[in-house]
Amino acid sequence: MAQLHHLLLLLFLCTIPAESADPLGEFCNTDTNISSSSPISANIGQLLPQLVSGASLNGFISTSYGKAKNQLYGLAQCRGDISSNDCSSCIQDAAKEIRKRCPNQADARIWYDYCFLRYTTNDFFGELDTSVGIFYSNVEDVTDPETFNKKLGALMDEINSEAVVPAIANKGLGKGKTKVPPFVTIYALVQCTRDLSQLSCAQCLATATGNFPNICNNKKGCRVLYKSADPLGEFCNKDTNISSSSPISANIDRLLPQLVSGASLNGFVATSYGKAEDQLYGLAQCRGDISSNDCSSCINDAAKEIRIRCPNQADARIWYDYCFLRYSTKDFFGEVDTSFGIFYYNVEDVTDPETFNKELGALMDQINSQAVVPANKGLGKGKTKLSPFVTLYALVQCTRDLSQLSCAQCLAIAIGNFPNFCNNKKGCRVLYSSCYVRYELYPFFFPLDSQKSLANTSMANYRSIVSKP
Numbered sequence: 001m002a003q004l005h006h007l008l009l010l011l012f013l014c015t016i017p018a019e020s021a022d023p024l025g026e027f028c029n030t031d032t033n034i035s036s037s038s039p040i041s042a043n044i045g046q047l048l049p050q051l052v053s054g055a056s057l058n059g060f061i062s063t064s065y066g067k068a069k070n071q072l073y074g075l076a077q078c079r080g081d082i083s084s085n086d087c088s089s090c091i092q093d094a095a096k097e098i099r100k101r102c103p104n105q106a107d108a109r110i111w112y113d114y115c116f117l118r119y120t121t122n123d124f125f126g127e128l129d130t131s132v133g134i135f136y137s138n139v140e141d142v143t144d145p146e147t148f149n150k151k152l153g154a155l156m157d158e159i160n161s162e163a164v165v166p167a168i169a170n171k172g173l174g175k176g177k178t179k180v181p182p183f184v185t186i187y188a189l190v191q192c193t194r195d196l197s198q199l200s201c202a203q204c205l206a207t208a209t210g211n212f213p214n215i216c217n218n219k220k221g222c223r224v225l226y227k228s229a230d231p232l233g234e235f236c237n238k239d240t241n242i243s244s245s246s247p248i249s250a251n252i253d254r255l256l257p258q259l260v261s262g263a264s265l266n267g268f269v270a271t272s273y274g275k276a277e278d279q280l281y282g283l284a285q286c287r288g289d290i291s292s293n294d295c296s297s298c299i300n301d302a303a304k305e306i307r308i309r310c311p312n313q314a315d316a317r318i319w320y321d322y323c324f325l326r327y328s329t330k331d332f333f334g335e336v337d338t339s340f341g342i343f344y345y346n347v348e349d350v351t352d353p354e355t356f357n358k359e360l361g362a363l364m365d366q367i368n369s370q371a372v373v374p375a376n377k378g379l380g381k382g383k384t385k386l387s388p389f390v391t392l393y394a395l396v397q398c399t400r401d402l403s404q405l406s407c408a409q410c411l412a413i414a415i416g417n418f419p420n421f422c423n424n425k426k427g428c429r430v431l432y433s434s435c436y437v438r439y440e441l442y443p444f445f446f447p448l449d450s451q452k453s454l455a456n457t458s459m460a461n462y463r464s465i466v467s468k469p
């Protein structure tokens with residue numbers, strides 16, 4: 001099951017709502033039923049006081065309690081703008097209430113205006129989760145939706161970028177206000193859980209804000225309480241089956257920690273482990289625009305997940321938006337590999353394909369020439385304005401083991417496949433083992449463009465195609 005996270009986003013108009021000690025909502029995962037006499041239930045009893053004291057002290061805590069299959073992971077966080085007394089009393093209520101509302105579940109979450117608390121037996125720390133969302137909207141509509149939405153959009157941009165400033169400074173919190181002349185002021189607040197990286201926070205806020213048109217449309221006040229960094233795909237080469245007791249399998253387990261530490265340190269590693277026919281070659285690389293925290297957490301996930309998804313293959317690859325990891329008994333370093341590809345395209349078409357394709361082609365040329373410059377470490381990114389309101393964003397990246405020529409070759413193949421898989425689509429991603437190409441009509445790379453985008457960033461809007469040799 002996808003692991004879960006959340007974001008807390010509150011928005012008020014004119015008046016701060018009455019403070020209430022009632023929870024805004026809870027989620028009891030009924031696929032994780034336990035009996036009240038189980039060891040997990042006893043461990044929840046032990047974990048909760050730790051969450052209460054940790055969050056009361058620092059406004060945030062993520063910790064775990066117990067061992068093996070009874071181990072629990074817990075997180076508690078207060079809104080960054082409240083007093084430590086309010087924080088402490090909110091978390092105490094949450095700890096009591098969650099046991100009443102979810103007495104028999106190992107995975108439970110509860111949301112209040114001032115705090116949030118969750119626990120589960122899965123290690124969810126650092127993972128983005130917008131799978132469960134609670135939305136509140138005021139029943140009254142605003143009188144001038146156009147001006148309201150424009151002002152709101154600009155304000156959300158401003159505070160979202162405040163929230164993603166590294167944790168120490170803003171602790172995931174962004175808040176602000178803006179005037180809608182003549183009499184009205186909009187107040188808004190957003191917050192990410194503090195275990196999230198900068199990128200995951202930005203992603204979560206983008207998803208939440210992107211849901212405004214669906215849920216909060218023109219309402220005087222709205223909150224979104226909440227999303228997921230699942231892999232985009234994997235390739236387990238079924239012609240390289242091995243048993244889990246084989247020496248190669250043991251070598252994979254040795255190689256993976258080296259890939260994790262190397263990529264976390266430098267954003268890229270290509271290394272090998274083992275000898276003779278059991279020798280393994282491994283490569284891991286992060287997208288060049290992301291922070292080292294985001295990189296490290298992505299590669300850690302990739303190293304875990306690839307063994308789950310390809311438990312019995314010596315040649316395996318896994319793609320995430322922010323990183324890529326592969327290993328094989330074949331020495332693949334420096335070789336262009338576009339044999340297996342995953343394409344994600346937006347289901348929506350652009351309105352003016354002719355102009356769009358001309359601009360897209362020009363932008364791709366420009367960023368390809370960046371990517372092949374050795375100092376850029378395989379990365380090229382840029383944007384171009386299609387109209388006063390629409391901007392096209394694109395990013396390409398080659399794995400850093402490739403020569404300049406091979407990089408150019410991989411990108412040419414990817415872009416050459418646009419007419420087949422991305423034809424006139426509003427957004428598209430090409431994932432090869434040697435390069436990554438993506439374009440969207442909304443900002444998706446760092447540094448984040450503050451320009452507002454209400455484009456549909458939901459993965460539900462994308463379809464994937466796999467191309468095989």
Ligand SMILES: *[C@@H]1O[C@H](CO)[C@@H](O)[C@H](O)[C@H]1NC(C)=O
Pocket residue numbers: 030031032033104
């Ligand atoms: C878990 O328990 C709830 C009642 O507490 C029940 O409705 C639900 O069907 C149970 N789920 C499973 C998977 O057994």
Ligand SMILES: *[C@@H]1O[C@H](CO)[C@@H](O)[C@H](O)[C@H]1NC(C)=O
Pocket residue numbers: 238239240241312
């Ligand atoms: C490898 O194992 C998979 C199942 O994990 C099986 O479907 C496939 O046929 C096997 N391939 C070969 C070449 O034996």
Ligand SMILES: *[C@@H]1O[C@H](CO)[C@@H](O)[C@H](O)[C@H]1NC(C)=O
Pocket residue numbers: 210211213214455456457458460461
């Ligand atoms: C985004 O796309 C999803 C899936 O197609 C759709 O359900 C949702 O309403 C769209 N949201 C917006 C803001 O258009």
